[in-house]
Amino acid sequence: MAEAALTADQALRKQRMESLARSSKQELEPFWKEHGQDLPYSYLREPEIGLVMVRGRAGGTGQRFNLGEMTVTRCSVRLSDGTVGHGYVKGRDKRHAELAALFDARFVQDDSTAGFLDILNNRRKAERDNQSAKAAATKVDFYTMVRGED
Secondary structure, eight states: OOOOOOOHHHHHHHHHHHHHHHSOHHHHHHHHHHHTTTOOEEEEEEEEEEEEEEEEEGGGTSOEEEEEEEEEEEEEEEETTSOEEEEEEESSOHHHHHHHHHHHHHHHHOGGGGGHHHHHHHHHHHHHHHHHHHHHHTOOOOOOOOOOOO
């Protein structure tokens, strides 16, 4: 099934929601205390835990198959001005899903506060680069010598 083309706003929101989901609760909590702790909100959907089916493809291009189930937590909130935010995170962390939903609503309301996501994304990229460098340091190149036979 082909994915419909996203508008620029939808693509930006999707990217932000991905960053929020990949961040940890420990990373988001200090930013929330600094930028939104006093923001009144109510739940549209309280944080709840469920399962989603993870699908895969053999070799990345083959037929799709059901790989297995993964635990996901979701939450939806409404700010006092009516702005709605949604959060979906892997695992069973209800507060993380709540924070993701609150930040999503906050970014819809005022996207000038989204700059901290760059900090989180850069931190995650630095961690990945560091892990890649450590793995590269242990790389062993194997080669085969061909014996020449007459």
